[in-house]
Amino acid sequence: MTDLNIQNTEENIDKEGISWVDREFSRPDATIRLATSFSGIGAIEYALKRLGINTKIVFAGDIDANCKKSYFANYTIRENQWHTDIHELDATQYKGKVDLFVGGAPCQAFSIVGEQRGFEDTRGTLFREFARIVKECQPKVFIFENVQGLFKHDQGRTWEVVYNTFKDYCGYDVHFQLLNARDYGIPQTRERLYCMGFREETEFKYPAPIPLKYKMYDFLEDYTDSxxxxxxxxAKYLSGDKKHLKELRIHPEKERFNDFVFPVREVEDKYYLSEKVAKYVLCPGTKTFKTPIKTDLEIARPLLHSMHKMHRAGVDNYVTYNKAKGIDGLRKLTPRECFRLMGFKDDFKQVVSNTAAYMEAGNSIVVDVLIALLKQMDVTKYGI
Incomplete structure (x- = not known):
């Protein structure tokens, strides 16, 4: 496993080249033929949208009906381009028609069988289906995102199976790295594994971190002390460039890919915790949650797909800010705030219940990390 661990080091980060923020696309008018599975609410689709890149969706799919509802409300896609069950998708029909394939298959912990440690050892897992799609449609590039635990599971043996499957069975030049959202512009501690496969051998280094200019408060709907x-x-005008920030306040239509413009509005009372629940959240000293219990973090804890059920500050993000109403109670994040902290701007349409929206945000890929990858690799090189 030593050779695999080498890839996931600081040496795999591009610290000498031009920052991904300042990189220009070589073919800005190119169209990216995009395909996704386990599509969720379309993080890569939204990343390409924020970058202003022409995109043609070849196929997408997710087993969750609410995700489909959100996806169809936000992107241009026909019913016959959508698959609900990935097992039933025959991707051979798309061979030669996909530039970029992206997905984050739920990775059940699977056991290693025998010595092969390759494709056959992934029987029964959804990752196996992701790899099959790669093999069948042969995209120019794929991005496979997953939890960091996949990389560490079973002392690295599980990841060795995944890596060898992409490299030997699929025949791709494979790169991988753990990346944290807080290093790419979003104030959320969310570390994930980003595996990239290139059909042709490619010299690729991952984008270098940038200074985090924002706090979680900046993304709150009702917070004005920013x-x-x-x-x-x-309104809030978030821009990492002070000179551009002044221009943005005068001309918000000149918003760039890494700017956020948020209206400030009151948060409904339903998001505030009752006095009893608030005391429970803040109570010190259990075996699971140690003191001091903190709320109002500058950098958010990882957003969970089940936020509507959680009521402990050691798990969730709780804030006390609502200056507009003069309330100093404890409240949970709103779905809109969760979408923002995943890199979705306010033009993303919420068409499902709050419960479903929390789940969708918590299961998504952080858009800004994908933006960094797309800029670093110059995704337009692979378009048509």
């Missing part, structure tokens, strides 16, 4: 708040317009 450097980015404009009281005259009752």
């Amino acid at each position: 450097d980015y708040y404009d009281s005259d317009k009752n």
